[in-house]
Every structure is written in structure tokens, then in C-alpha cells.
Amino acid sequence: MNKDQDPKLREVLGAWQVSPPPAPGFNAAVWQRISAQEERTAAGVWATLREWLFVQLPKPVYASALLVVTATLSITAANMRADHMREQYRLDSARHYLASIDPMAMTATLSRPSR
């Protein structure tokens, strides 16, 4: 309900006063508590991270899992790169072979350095 439409409500709200008045420094204290809580949260995240990295991670179960993941990623990356290099090698070799049998390609290759 809109208070502007009810004159009685408007009258009551206009006469309303906060009792008792807020303690002196109430706002500052609230902000201090918020800031202290934020600092505690940040420190907590760092402490959890340290605990994980330096205490939990070196435990055999996590360490071996990490090593397996590392090896898997490395092997995948090596295979992907090797696939790419093999394809490039095939194309380069085909061009090289064709240059050795195609006089036009041979001419283009020979005339390139003189440019």
C-alpha cells in the first residue's frame, strides 16, 4: 500500500521517532566489525591454500594423482605436437618431391634467391 494514499499512515510515520537513540559511534563500530571480518576471511583463504599446498598435496595419494595428471597432459601435448609436425613434414616432403620433378616448381625455387 502506498503511504501517500493513506493520510492517517502518513501522519503516524511523520510523528514516529526512534527510541532509544543509537549508541555513540554505532556506525563506526559496525564498519569496523565488517572490515575485521573481511580480513579474517582473506587470511583464512590463504591459510587454507597454504595448508593444501604444503601439507595435503605432498601426501602420497594427492602427489601420485598430480604426477599421473602431469604425465597424461604432457603425453597428450607431445602427441598433438608430433601429429602437427608429421603433417607439416608430409606436406613439405611432397612439395620437395614435386619440386624435384616439376620443372615449373624447380624454376620458381631457383629464381627465388635471385629476387
Place this chain on the structure above:
Amino acid sequence: MKKFFVLLGLVVAVAVVSYYVCYHRAMASVVVVTPDGTDAELAWLKQEFALTPAQYDKVLALHHAYSPICADHCSRYMAAHRQLADLLKNQTSWSAEAGTLIAEQARIQSECHASMLKYAYDVAACMSPGQGPRYLEMIKMQLIEGDPAGMFAASR
């Protein structure tokens, strides 16, 4: 903390060693060298089109017989090309000589293509039934498009 750094070292070592070993094993088949260290492109041909030793010997003989013909075409084409370039450098209007040189260049080019295609059909005839058409496809792509990249891109 010491355990963490030991683990970090192990992770780096495992990553490097597994990458290196796997990459070199995968690439081992790529390093193709002929017994006498020459004709590397033919060694590739042997691998790419799965030539048997007997097929390879025939292809090698055809290649060695064709090489001087190809070199001759190449030098004749280059000479004609140079002649035309020199003429066009100093010429400001059309001359019959330019027309003759262009026709000569085109004639040598068609001769080159014809002898290359004949060589290619001879080579393809030495290959297995499944490989010959693939080889000819590569040659035709070179003749028509000037590059075999399309063929290798399609097989990826």
C-alpha cells in the same frame, strides 16, 4: 614445505621427460634417410605410398632417368623466361618478338607438363593399386592448383 618443493621438482621432471620421450617416439618414423644419404624426397615417397623394395627400385630408376630431362626443361624454360624478361624491360610497345618468346615459353611449359605427367603415370604404374591413384591425385593437384596442400589437408 620441503616436500612441496620435492613434489614440484618431480612434476617438472615428469612433464619434461614424458613430453620428450613421447614426442621423439612419435617422430621417429618421420626421420627418413636413404642408405646412401641422398634422394630424401624419394625416401619420403617410399614411406608415403608404402612402396615395396622392388617398387622402390623401379621408381628410383624412373626418377634417375627423368631427372636430366627435367633439368633440361628447367634450364630451357629459365632461359626463355629470362629472354622475355629482358625484352619486356626495354620495350614500350608490342613487338612480334615478344609474341614469339611468349609462345616459346608456353611451348616449353606444355612440354614440361607433358613429360612430367608421363613420368608420373609410369611411377604410378609401379605402385600398388591403392597407392597409384593417390599419387596421381597429388600430381594432378600440383599441375592444376600448383600445390599439393589440398590433398594433405583432406587426409588430416
